[in-house]
Amino acid sequence: MGNWKALVVEDDPAIADFAEMILEKEGFSVRKAVDGADGLSQAFEWKPDLILLDLMMPGLHGLEVCEKVRAEAGMAGVRILITSSKCYASDFDEAKAAGADGYLTKPYGIAALTKKVLELVSAEGGAEPPAVVGPDAAVGGIETAESSREPSEAVVTETSDDKEVMVRFWGTRGSSPAPGPDTVRYGGNTSCTEVRFGDTLMVVDCGSGIRLLGDALAKEFGDRQIEGHLFVGHTHWDHIQGFPFFFPFYLKKNRFSVYSVHGAGKSLKTVFQGQMASDYFPVPLHNLACDLRFVEMEGPFDIGPVRVQYHFLNHPGVAIGFRFDGFGKSVAYISDHETHSRLNGDNELSLKQDRQLNDFLRGVDVLISEAQYTEEEYKIKKGWGHSTFKDVIERGLASEAKHLVLFHHDPTHTDKMMDGYLQECREAIHRVGSPLVCSAAQEGQVIRL
Ligand SMILES: [Zn+2]
Ligand SMILES: [Zn+2]
Numbered sequence: 001m002g003n004w005k006a007l008v009v010e011d012d013p014a015i016a017d018f019a020e021m022i023l024e025k026e027g028f029s030v031r032k033a034v035d036g037a038d039g040l041s042q043a044f045e046w047k048p049d050l051i052l053l054d055l056m057m058p059g060l061h062g063l064e065v066c067e068k069v070r071a072e073a074g075m076a077g078v079r080i081l082i083t084s085s086k087c088y089a090s091d092f093d094e095a096k097a098a099g100a101d102g103y104l105t106k107p108y109g110i111a112a113l114t115k116k117v118l119e120l121v122s123a124e125g126g127a128e129p130p131a132v133v134g135p136d137a138a139v140g141g142i143e144t145a146e147s148s149r150e151p152s153e154a155v156v157t158e159t160s161d162d163k164e165v166m167v168r169f170w171g172t173r174g175s176s177p178a179p180g181p182d183t184v185r186y187g188g189n190t191s192c193t194e195v196r197f198g199d200t201l202m203v204v205d206c207g208s209g210i211r212l213l214g215d216a217l218a219k220e221f222g223d224r225q226i227e228g229h230l231f232v233g234h235t236h237w238d239h240i241q242g243f244p245f246f247f248p249f250y251l252k253k254n255r256f257s258v259y260s261v262h263g264a265g266k267s268l269k270t271v272f273q274g275q276m277a278s279d280y281f282p283v284p285l286h287n288l289a290c291d292l293r294f295v296e297m298e299g300p301f302d303i304g305p306v307r308v309q310y311h312f313l314n315h316p317g318v319a320i321g322f323r324f325d326g327f328g329k330s331v332a333y334i335s336d337h338e339t340h341s342r343l344n345g346d347n348e349l350s351l352k353q354d355r356q357l358n359d360f361l362r363g364v365d366v367l368i369s370e371a372q373y374t375e376e377e378y379k380i381k382k383g384w385g386h387s388t389f390k391d392v393i394e395r396g397l398a399s400e401a402k403h404l405v406l407f408h409h410d411p412t413h414t415d416k417m418m419d420g421y422l423q424e425c426r427e428a429i430h431r432v433g434s435p436l437v438c439s440a441a442q443e444g445q446v447i448r449l
């Protein structure tokens with residue numbers, strides 16, 4: 001490969017070393033970057049011919065790195081190969097839209113990587129790197145004007161002597177709202193959970209349940225300002241469809257920050273602008289009266305007394321779970337997620353990825369975890385990005401959580417069915433002699449710590 005330069009952007013050192021070994025054998029000169037931000041700065045500075053780019057890394061994710069490289073004028077010839085264990089169709093599409101030249105599923109062997117790399121570098125004759133055909137969206141589609149990347153600057157929140165931690169469920173359903181007489185107890189609204197650490201008001205996801213939370217906050221606060229922090233795990237409909245109906249957004253006195261990571265191909269703010277475009281909703285995003293900020297997180301940070309951390313999940317597109325720690329108590333939220341080893345088999349990488357999630361959740365007081373399918377349903381819905389009850393019990397036990405709350409109920413699961421599933425989960429936990437408490441989220445339910 002003459003003087004070809006390859007940059008391996010990968011947060012798993014064992015995989016990075018493996019790729020380095022293969023590429024050096026093919027004659028590349030190789031450098032390694034430990035995460036997205038490191039990868040981007042090395043790419044700009046070193047100008048490699050080939051970038052092997054992991055998708056889900058701490059800080060900047062692979063799609064965002066890919067877009068930024070494609071937007072850089074001096075780097076038109078670089079070949080970008082995405083390497084990821086994620087194998088959902090939408091991930092392939094998003095990688096292509098971000099400007100990637102190829103996609104290789106992990107774990108890969110020597111032959112597979114060599115073949116893919118040689119295909120890429122020999123395209124168009126090899127000596128002259130081919131012009132990259134990237135979509136317009138990859139250039140200039142990144143918005144930073146009103147988006148902040150420094151969460152710490154504006155998240156100073158009053159703390160209170162009251163150190164109670166409270167979780168309240170306003171929407172418990174996954175995929176689609178499911179109102180009706182058969183879902184009255186567990187609820188028909190889509191995902192929305194309120195989490196308070198003392199006076200610090202946080203909300204996770206804004207499915208249709210957030211409308212009810214908005215009304216309750218309006219009553220509670222009256223003329224006083226509401227300052228709130230909305231965390232969005234991903235922007236599938238069932239996690240954002242209540243956003244335009246959250247009444248406190250329409251009052252000038254209020255102040256909200258919306259946190260997630262950069263979307264696939266567009267900024268977080270752009271996604272919400274799209275949701276409220278005139279084809280879909282009568283009020284554009286910029287007409288919301290409150291002080292509204294969008295924050296694309298790049299690592300852990302603090303909001304008042306609360307440490308906020310996130311972890312990438314295995315779900316089509318970009319999805320993250322959260323962990324909040326404060327006052328010596330903790331709450332985690334994992335939705336939506338398909339256990340790696342269920343989808344990709346018990347290979348070393350999948351087992352490691354499952355372990356990493358369990359480590360992220362280690363010892364948490366309340367683990368709110370999606371539990372969408374029975375084992376029977378999973379047979380036909382494998383690869384849809386969700387967990388079974390059995391997977392979730394294993395997650396709760398392996399992470400040594402204290403209270404597991406089943407969440408993101410399938411729209412076809414009636415109250416009666418949910419009672420039965422919950423009973424089965426409790427029995428399974430009892431059989432292994434674990435003290436893990438298990439409940440299933442019900443709309444309006446409150447948990448206090
Ligand atoms: Zn969902
Ligand atoms: Zn989803």
